[in-house]
Amino acid sequence: MNDDPPEVIPIDVDESLSTHKHNPHRVPRLIALFVSILVALASGTLYFYGAYSPQLVKRVGLTTSDSATIALCMTLGSGIGGFPAGLIIDKYGPQVSICMGSLFIFVSYFSIYNIYLNRYHSLLLICLCMGLAGFGSITCYFATLKASQANFPKNRGTAGAIPVSAYGFAATVFSVISVKFYNGNTGGLIEFLAFFCGVVTFVGSFFIHVYHDEEDEEEEEAVASNGYIPVDGELTLLTDQSIEPPPMARTNSLAGSFSFWGIGERTPKDSEASSFAESSRSNSIYEQQQQQQQQAMLPNSIQSSSRKPSQANLRPSTKKKSSGQWEAIKQRIVDKEFLTLYFIAAITSGIGQMYIYSVGFIVTAQYYYNRHEDKRGGDYAPIHPDAAKLQAIQVSIISIASFSGRLVAGFLSDFIHKHKFQRLWIVFVTIIFQCLGQLILVLNVSSHVWITISSGVMGSCYGLIFGTYPAIVADSFGTKTFSTNWGLICTGSVVTLFILNKYFGWIYDGNSDPNTGHCYKGNGCYQGSFELGMVLSGIALIVTSVLMWKHRHKV
Known part of the structure; x- marks a missing residue:
């Protein structure tokens, strides 16, 4: 009987020590995770641009092609800016980085609000502001990911999925807010983005830390x-x-x-x-x-x-x-496999971003198809509130589809990889569906039902690509250089987006009425850009097939 206590006591001591070790940081970590949801949500306004871009460019007297340039600057801020943002986060920590990002977000959106209010015609200034908004948003977003996953290393996937989901779902939330409270009031909507996103991220920075055991x-x-x-x-x-x-x-x-x-x-x-x-x-x-x-x-x-x-x-x-990061960059830019993956990601993500940033113009063109009753003299014809509602709905659908695609891609890629199939199969099938989504856009003249279907298809394809590609990059080049490799991959869409968006704007402006600025030709306002996108998707499909054939024995 006296032998039993010595066997039990060490176990209790170990448990108490373990509890003592973990409890001090448990509550602060949970608070940081909860606040990360709010910060990621406030950082996810970039893909909401398509809901108000037509109103913004018309108000200040710019063209659809100019809107494409603005979207490119946002991509430069969030895509290429993501690499220096990561370095800042790693050096100064999530708290300082989020605080800095919140200032960028507020200054940029508040400047855009004043530009809209005063009809200030300056493409350069708008591009600088939106690029700054992109950089500030991605800095806050990356910082929430770092804190969430560093604080919960044993549940890294779940902890990381929470801010990722909030970031991807943000466009849906802001679309609902737009329809409910700011329908027909684009200026008020932009002002709301400035104060809400700026304040939420700034206050959130005081609660997000990395608590390491x-x-x-x-x-x-x-x-x-x-x-x-x-x-x-x-x-x-x-x-x-x-x-x-x-x-x-x-x-x-x-x-x-x-x-x-x-x-x-x-x-x-x-x-x-x-x-x-x-x-x-x-x-x-x-x-x-x-x-x-x-x-x-x-x-x-x-x-x-x-x-x-x-x-x-x-x-x-x-x-x-620092020298190691530059060495990794030098190795990757001459690596054939990396360049192949870079090429595939550049095309697929570029097409997805073109649709996301241009959907507002697509919806407007379909809404005004054969409606010539609003033609009148003057330089500015406001977009009808019903068209603005449709824009917000499509942005919301894209956001939900992209979120779902990212969520499904992680589980699906692990599942097929476990069964000895290449993760590239997901990319291969996704490109096929992306082609079908573009085909719908080419053939659909003015049906809101079909545009909704295309939004779901294009959004889910975009999410599937970005949900699958990180694992592909990690499998091919390891996790030690993952941040550098992934930062490079994310820059690939810039060139594709620039070409496709500029081509979209050129076609749209060429078919628009010079007095009202509206295009009344339905899919004829943008058809050529998605035909070009289908050609690029076909090339990406062939390249993916070759890469899969090359790696057929490596799984």
Whole structure:
């Protein structure tokens, strides 16, 4: 009887220690996760642009082609700007980054509101403002991803999916607000975006931090070693390095944490605490890692295992990390497989973004099909409130479809990969459906039902691509360089979007009435741009097929 207590007491002690370890950060982490939902929601206004873009450009006397330029600047701010945004987040942490992003969002939207109110005709100024809005939004969004997934390393997928879902669902929320409270009042809507998004993100920055525990590092090492398939010597070295993680290991890096998959760099402030218990072993571990780094020159693999809690030792790691990122970029831009994936993503995402940013004009063209009763003299003919409602509805449908596509893609790609099928099969099928969606746009003259179907198809295809591609990139090039690789992939749509959007605007302006600015020809206002998109989709389909054939034995 006396033998039983000694067996029970150690278990209770372990449990109490574990509870003591986890409880201090549990509530702040949950608060940060909840606030991340609100911040991500307020950051997701970029894809809402299509709901008010026709009214904005008509009010200030610009053309549809000018609207395409504005959309491109938004993409530059959010796409290309995403890479420096990630570096800022990793250096200064989520709180400072979100605070900075909130100021950008408020200043940009409030400036757009004043431009709209005063009918200030300046394409350059509008482009600068929308580019700033894109950069501020993506900075806040990436920061919520970093915090959510770094705070919940054992539930990284679920934690990351929450702000991702909020970001993707934002256009739907703002579309409902637009129809309910700002129908026919575009100026008031833009003013609302400025104050609501700016204030929510600014206040949210005070609640979003990374709370890091010692045990989380062991989970991080497990993810780093098992989260991808080694495909070359670089990845093999990474795997070997992670087989026996040092007890003292504390990394500055969570590769790609500001992406959907949450494996990115961690700010030194958030991982400053380190254990002193086994410091005697740290020197030998550090030397071993230094040799591996010199051989591989891998980005984002700078370990600070032997780092004592002093800021001095952080500086060399920062330099190596920076040089490693540039080294990864140099390797990728000459890598044939990466360039092939880049080409496919550039076409598919570019077509999706063209539709998202142009849907307002498409709906307007279909609404005014053969309606010539509003033709009159003057330079400005306001868009009918019913047309504005249809714009908001289509933006909402695209948002829901994109959100659903992203959600389904993650589970589906893991499922087929587990059954020895390539993830590229999802991309292949998605491109086919994207072609069908464009075919509907080419053939549909003025049916609101068919435009709704095309919005659902195009939105879901866009979501499927962005939900599947991160895993494809991680499988091919590993997770240690994921943030750099994914940042490069996201720049691909810029050129495609510029070409297609400009072509869309050129066709639309050429068929519009010079007095009212409306186009009365239905699908004839934009048909050619989606015919070109179908050709590009066909090319992407062929390239995807070749890549799948090449990798048929690698699954």
